[in-house]
Amino acid sequence: MAGTPEKDAISGQSTTGHEWDGIKELNTPLPKWWVYVFYVCILWSVGYWVVYPAWPTATGYTTGVIGYSSRAELQTELASARETHSDKIAGLAELGVQDIASKPDLANYARAGGAVLFKENCVPCHQSGGAGAFGYPTLADDSWIWGGDLETIEQTLTHGIRSNLSADTRLSEMPRFGDFMENAEILAVAQYVKGMSEGTVQEGRGQEIFLEQCAACHTSDGANPVSDGNPMLGAPALGDQVWLYAAPGQTMSVEDIAAQVRNPKHSTMPAWGGRLKDSEIKMLTLYVHSLGGGQ
Numbered sequence: 528m529a530g531t532p533e534k535d536a537i538s539g540q541s542t543t544g545h546e547w548d549g550i551k552e553l554n555t556p557l558p559k560w561w562v563y564v565f566y567v568c569i570l571w572s573v574g575y576w577v578v579y580p581a582w583p584t585a586t587g588y589t590t591g592v593i594g595y596s597s598r599a600e601l602q603t604e605l606a607s608a609r610e611t612h613s614d615k616i617a618g619l620a621e622l623g624v625q626d627i628a629s630k631p632d633l634a635n636y637a638r639a640g641g642a643v644l645f646k647e648n649c650v651p652c653h654q655s656g657g658a659g660a661f662g663y664p665t666l667a668d669d670s671w672i673w674g675g676d677l678e679t680i681e682q683t684l685t686h687g688i689r690s691n692l693s694a695d696t697r698l699s700e701m702p703r704f705g706d707f708m709e710n711a712e713i714l715a716v717a718q719y720v721k722g723m724s725e726g727t728v729q730e731g732r733g734q735e736i737f738l739e740q741c742a743a744c745h746t747s748d749g750a751n752p753v754s755d756g757n758p759m760l761g762a763p764a765l766g767d768q769v770w771l772y773a774a775p776g777q778t779m780s781v782e783d784i785a786a787q788v789r790n791p792k793h794s795t796m797p798a799w800g801g802r803l804k805d806s807e808i809k810m811l812t813l814y815v816h817s818l819g820g821g822q
């Protein structure tokens with residue numbers, strides 16, 4: 528196999544002298560500049576081992592002559608951040624949402640933190656900025672299912688809606704009218720609701736059924752034929768163009784409304800108390816309240 532180095536006739540370069548089945552290998556050395564850079568890197572790495580933490584040992588690692596540690600650096604930074612924000616963190620823990628809102632500095636701090644928490648926990652359902660989606664209410668308008676003042680929002684967040692995570696969750700549900708109402712009546716009342724949402728209140732059978740069967744939950748006072756919604760029962764307003772069970776900007780058709788009457792959907796929202804800290808729920812409350820529709 529090993530032969531004597533010779534010159535290759537075609538390239539004019541020496542061969543290494545190795546030969547396999549008549550195939551010879553050209554001896555092409557690495558470029559000089561590359562070799563020097565390589566040596567410099569080796570020297571650099573030796574210097575690095577000396578200066579910075581590098582080698583594992585049986586009990587820990589070599590710490591390096593300057594004693595640097597990214598973990599220690601992070602600890603110092605965190606401690607100084609805690610120091611600068613300590614009064615705010617204490618304020619969030621101690622004060623109620625109303626008091627936090629009345630202190631502009633603290634309220635801004637809470638909203639900024641709430642925005643981050645919202646991205647982490649709420650955006651999958653409520654979408655970025657609380658824009659909402661089919662079945663997930665928009666939080667950025669002034670149409671509230673359960674109410675949009677600070678304390679009510681805090682309550683909704685802490686205990687959730689029809690959530691099995693909290694004994695104090697909001698529970699009320701729309702009944703299944705399909706079990707006892709004729710289809711013709713369901714369609715009549717659905718027709719009435721559709722008209723009402725578009726601003727036409729039409730007297731007739733649909734309205735009668737609405738006042739008998741639906742108004743107790745869906746209007747703020749039972750005698751009013753236009754539905755303003757009832758936050759005590761979580762019954763959405765039907766007299767506006769904001770729908771829970773339609774994508775934002777879309778409307779429920781008569782058939783969609785009839786389907787909800789026949790066999791209603793019941794949305795659930797998880798309770799956040801216990802999963803998030805109280806101060807985090809307060810931050811989220813201030814953030815949601817600031818999205819545009821806080822009452």
Ligand code: HEC
Binds near residue numbers: 650664673761811
């Ligand atoms: C798993 C999906 C889901 C997640 C995650 C979620 N929500 Fe909800 N949320 C809902 C649904 C569904 C409703 C409406 C329930 C109903 O009333 O029918 C709702 C309702 C609300 C309401 C009441 C709105 C009103 O009009 O009264 C608020 C406020 C709210 N969510 C805030 C939040 C915040 C803040 C977070 C993050 C901490 C969050 N939600 C996370 C599904 C979710």
Ligand code: HEC
Binds near residue numbers: 702760761792
């Ligand atoms: C016991 C109270 C109650 C009664 C009675 C009731 N609803 Fe509801 N309705 C609700 C609640 C609560 C919701 C929210 C959905 C849920 O149950 O999860 C709702 C939701 C709706 C929705 C969907 C609204 C949206 O924004 O997507 C429509 C439409 C509706 N109801 C129509 C009716 C009609 C029509 C009647 C009468 C035939 C009626 N409801 C009777 C409580 C009630």
